[in-house]
Amino acid sequence: MKIKYLRLNDFRNYKSCRLAVETRLNVFLGQNAQGKTNLLEALYFLATARSPRTNSAGDMVKWERAEAGISAQLEGLAGTNEVGFVIGKDGRKKPYLNRKLQRRVSQLVGVLKAVFFMPDDLALIKGGPSERRSFLDAGLSQLTGAYLSRLSRYQRVVKQRNELLKKSTSGQVAPDEFRAWDEQLAEFGSLLTVARWQAVLSLARHAANAVKRISGECLEVRYRSSFLGELGPEDGSRLEELKSQAVRELARLLPADCRRGYTSLGPHADDLAVYLAGKELRSFGSQGQQRTAVVALKIAMCEYFHEVSGEYPLLLLDDVASELDERRRDYLLDCLDGGAQVFLTATEELSGNIRLKGASYYSVKDGRIEKLSPGL
Numbered sequence: 001m002k003i004k005y006l007r008l009n010d011f012r013n014y015k016s017c018r019l020a021v022e023t024r025l026n027v028f029l030g031q032n033a034q035g036k037t038n039l040l041e042a043l044y045f046l047a048t049a050r051s052p053r054t055n056s057a058g059d060m061v062k063w064e065r066a067e068a069g070i071s072a073q074l075e076g077l078a079g080t081n082e083v084g085f086v087i088g089k090d091g092r093k094k095p096y097l098n099r100k101l102q103r104r105v106s107q108l109v110g111v112l113k114a115v116f117f118m119p120d121d122l123a124l125i126k127g128g129p130s131e132r133r134s135f136l137d138a139g140l141s142q143l144t145g146a147y148l149s150r151l152s153r154y155q156r157v158v159k160q161r162n163e164l165l166k167k168s169t170s171g172q173v174a175p176d177e178f179r180a181w182d183e184q185l186a187e188f189g190s191l192l193t194v195a196r197w198q199a200v201l202s203l204a205r206h207a208a209n210a211v212k213r214i215s216g217e218c219l220e221v222r223y224r225s226s227f228l229g230e231l232g233p234e235d236g237s238r239l240e241e242l243k244s245q246a247v248r249e250l251a252r253l254l255p256a257d258c259r260r261g262y263t264s265l266g267p268h269a270d271d272l273a274v275y276l277a278g279k280e281l282r283s284f285g286s287q288g289q290q291r292t293a294v295v296a297l298k299i300a301m302c303e304y305f306h307e308v309s310g311e312y313p314l315l316l317l318d319d320v321a322s323e324l325d326e327r328r329r330d331y332l333l334d335c336l337d338g339g340a341q342v343f344l345t346a347t348e349e350l351s352g353n354i355r356l357k358g359a360s361y362y363s364v365k366d367g368r369i370e371k372l373s374p375g376l
């Protein structure tokens, strides 16, 4: 899938920007604070309706302006489409597909598909489980609308069950009242667990290949489900059994949940376990090994998109030159030969390191983008 055209109005430090994209590899050069990350943020927002940097969409509206507009024309297996958002200062998002206002934001998620790599991504290994769950959710939500809607329904059920648990501490709720919530939680929870677990099987394979090629080491990635334990190869077809198992686990832990006032089991409490040479990477890996694993997981996600949807997502690489040494960067750039359209940013001082065959180069300065001559 490829972007042909991008338009930004009053988005962050861009007043009005029109960018025609003609190549697969696109490198954006500029000094600090010129708008490089902002540009990638806009592309990622068009794919996911989320910013990788903020939870309040209103932050992306240019200061002193009432709303921002972003849109892109893309070409992929589904033909040519235009996706767009108008974002209000109050954080409201209006989604447009082919210039028609859509009823729900979720209708736009995944029309454009993107994987983002940025310097903060070391948190994918170093940070808490929620970082790893978000990584999986961001990928799966773009790939299937069903996943996204189940995820949001699941999150609502957990919230409501938690409210009931809080009330129950004061003895106002009978255990029977939990039954309906537990049924729903188990149903959506087991569907989400199986979807994540299946994705991780494929991600683990691709990530292990990548690490083998970068450093020769052995990477293992496993999905750790809090209420279903380790799943086996045939479990994808045993959904009813998994659901009953989840209901039983929820009932077993109900007294403890009542004391704590929150639901302790379910996909919202799951994690990805990442091991290098048999040791948990988070606790025992060096910074370099952790970085390698992050690169590998991102590449694996691109491969997974390709496997499921038949096309590569956009790959948004923010400031990779500052974060990765030459070997990892070369590997990453090598992998890009695979076919993903790439948007890569770098500061000018570091640009000497990045010369990509057939790439277009642009300069980013004070919220303006200019194409540089091919000879640069």
Ligand SMILES: Nc1ncnc2c1ncn2[C@@H]1O[C@H](COP(=O)(O)OP(=O)(O)OP(=O)(O)O)[C@@H](O)[C@H]1O
Pocket (backbone or CB within 6 Å): 011, 012, 013, 014, 030, 031, 032, 033, 034, 035, 036, 037, 038, 039, 059, 060, 061, 062, 063, 319, 347
């Ligand atoms: N809502 C907003 N309205 C106007 N300007 C904003 C807004 N949000 C951020 N900015 C400004 O956008 C500028 C560019 O930010 P961006 O993060 O894209 O820089 P960058 O080119 O990636 O720099 P670096 O190389 O340091 O990462 C910053 O100076 C920031 O203050």
Ligand SMILES: [Mg+2]
Pocket (backbone or CB within 6 Å): 036, 037, 038, 318, 319
């Ligand atoms: Mg930046």
